[in-house]
């Protein structure tokens with residue numbers, strides 16, 4: 001087993017994955033550097049979600065290797081992977097999955113409280129992030145009282161309030177109105193950069209990918225070369241790059 005480079009917070013080698021016999025990843029290798037925002041792009045069904053789920057320890061590794069900070073994830077059992085996800089990773093789904101019985105701030109504070117943070121400190125962090133995402137006035141509302149776009153902002157606040165080492169975001173702005181997407185993504189990117197959070201972002205939207213430092217593109221479960229994204233101002237991230245397979 002070859003250990004990953006020191007400056008990669010996540011590193012995957014020759015990942016293969018099949019869902020009930022149907023192939024989703026066909027030998028993907030990549031490194032994610034500490035603090036970078038990496039976009040994983042590709043058309044529908046190209047394997048983006050499966051790749052993020054393998055990197056985040058949500059799916060067991062069938063073939064290949066995943067390393068987090070020089071620790072092998074591919075040899076971990078389910079409980080160790082669960083602890084890793086709880087303590088070090090954040091996850092944003094394309095559709096907000098909130099606990100219906102809890103209000104917005106309680107939902108956003110949940111991962112911190114699961115880690116043992118006091119209710120008071122967790123509430124302060126949750127409220128701060130709800131404010132930053134412009135839904136501070138929804139803090140006491142239950143999910144059923146919120147619009148889908150507001151629920152997604154709560155889910156984003158929940159993922160980031162716990163200060164994860166790596167934030168996985170699978171089409172995080174899918175339920176948002178187009179006009180809101182840029183603002184929410186900028187908040188997410190600014191927060192990640194100011195807090196040194198590494199972000200792995202799956203998207204098929206070039207505008208979303210343009211906020212990333214680097215892009216990896218998938219097609220039929222494999223990496224492909226030469227992704228060209230539209231130019232954006234330097235302050236918003238670096239837009240285009242060539243890739244090696």
Ligand SMILES: Nc1ncnc2c1ncn2[C@@H]1O[C@H](COP(=O)(O)OP(=O)(O)OP(=O)(O)O)[C@@H](O)[C@H]1O
Nearest residue numbers: 019020022023024043044045046047048049050051
């Ligand atoms: N639970 C599952 N059972 C069977 N096949 C699956 C399952 N999840 C994904 N697949 C298949 O694996 C392949 C990769 O899917 P995946 O969701 O990872 O791609 P994606 O790029 O994220 O697509 P999308 O943009 O539509 O979410 C597809 O062919 C998909 O149909």
